[in-house]
Amino acid sequence: MNFLEIFRSSILSLRANKVRTFLTMLGVIIGVFAVLSLVSLVRGVQNFVTDQFSALGSNLILVAPGRVGFDQDPGLAFANNKLTAENVDRINRDASQYIIGATPNMRLGKTIQYKTKRYLASLVGTNSNFLSITDLEIDYGRAFTKEEEITDAKVLVLGPDVKNELFGNRNPIGEKVKVGDTYMEVIGVLTSKGFNADERVIAPYTTLQKVFNTKNISGITIKAKDSDSIDKAMTEIEIALLQDLKDDEFTVLSQKDILSSIQSILSILSVGIGSVAAISLIVGGIGIMNIMLVSVTERIREIGLRKALGATSMTIGIQFLLESIMISIVGGSIGIFLGFAAAFAAQSFVRAEVPLWAVLLSFLFSVLTGVIFGTYPAIQASKKEPIEALRYE
Amino acid sequence: MPPLLKTINVVKEYDLGDVKIQALRGVSVEVNKGEFLAIVGKSGSGKSTLMHIMGLLDTPTSGEVIMNEINVTNYKEKDLARIRNKEIGFVFQSFNLLPRTSALDNVILPLKYSDVPRNTWRKKAEDMLNMVDLGNRMNNKSNELSGGQKQRVAIARALVNEPSIIFADEPTGNLDSKTGREITDLFSRLNEQGKTIILVTHDEDLAKIAKRQIIIKDGLLNGE
């Protein structure tokens, strides 16, 4: 019997037992599906983070208080925060060759109230340069001026979400909203950038320092002239800051660095989740082995008969092995198809995508499953003596 | 003319740990080409065991099996499989058809293990099914057939590779007497066409359709 004939026999016997074949396949289908859908979901999250970051603008450099690292308590860094507006002035002066501008950065979670409507917004304090540093744009109204920054003017620019929530379709320009106990005037509304950028309210940092009675700023945001200037700008910024601060009182980070470290964490996560899901593939493989072993017992008379008709142990073994491999290949393919379908369905929430490595890996894995877990039952089947098998009742 | 198949002093022992069962205690038989031989004996006398050894499905504990003057007793598994495929056809009491598989595919099965060219399989199987009067049932699944029809499919399967000898172990055991008669008539007809047939049965009346009977008792030949 040549290989092609054995192959045909395997297909015939799988087709003659459709329900059993499908149930055996189910383990592999679920396993491959789990791997692909989870990995593609993590991919979606990864894309989400990237999108968030690019919404902030490009070529950004951030200065954070304290030493930022995995072994540091971030709370401690903020408690010993030494960053002030003077540091920003010095950066603007000393690094001007490589940067477009620097702005102090304050972030406070505050409830904004207009009449009876309230909104918990992210209140951001910057200087009057913020439009050229971040990617934010004014939809209508205007941004605050240098003049207003110096005089701690009580003015605000609203993110589109905040505006919609508090004012609906009405024009908010000139209206007064209450921030904490202080009334401030709305002078502009930002263009929508998507994500949480739209939940922001921008005010002069000087105003926030005065209203909330604090001297410190939570960080400094700097925009480099172009991507080639980032490294030089970072060096200049470091030198500038060291004039006033000790080297463990601040950290200079590029947007790229932060993004790539988040990405690498997510990549590890995706491999981790993928491996956990791969366990379900192993379980699926054990399922194949189980059913194939049951099948060997159930088909013991068939094995005896085939041997009586001239099958050798080898042909019987290969037939059973091929049956397992085909189950896992077809199951794997269905799993891949369903994985793609799930990623496609998730597309309305996140930019989920199925990475090629995950497809190849899970397919390879499901074939291996068929080979590994099909071998033992195949050997069992081939070893049956024809008489022993035919006598079996 | 030398015998087609012969056994010399065949002994078969089953070792069940604490006891040894001697199913055959030295059996010598000769079967000539074209013969219709019945092996008769009570249940448990060793008929099937003898048939399995003669049909190369099993190996004797001692003694020899000679086929066409060749001693095949110590042949390897692969060679025995080839001889079973080409030279021997089996018909069993419980039919042993592949379930949920058409009559035609069941008859084709032995051809798959042979070197007969694939493009002739279908024709050969159809011819055999026509010969056993199942020409109109070829595409029925085995489980859609009656007992008698199943056994006729099994006979067609046993014949399809044109073997030189056919073994039938209690072929009417699962059939009513009328259907059983049809099956034994079929064997008589095949014998008239020149097939060598060995019928194993506990039924002395049934055995009478064979031209020669040998009686086996407690693993020994007990007369013709």
Ligand SMILES: Nc1ncnc2c1ncn2[C@@H]1O[C@H](COP(=O)(O)OP(=O)(O)O)[C@@H](O)[C@H]1O
């Ligand atoms: N695999 C086996 N293991 C142990 N004893 C067996 C086995 N096969 C057959 N026997 C014994 O050998 C004897 C002959 O069996 P068998 O040839 O099947 O008898 P028959 O076909 O004449 O009814 C019986 O006693 C039976 O129990």
Ligand SMILES: [Mg+2]
């Ligand atoms: Mg018997």
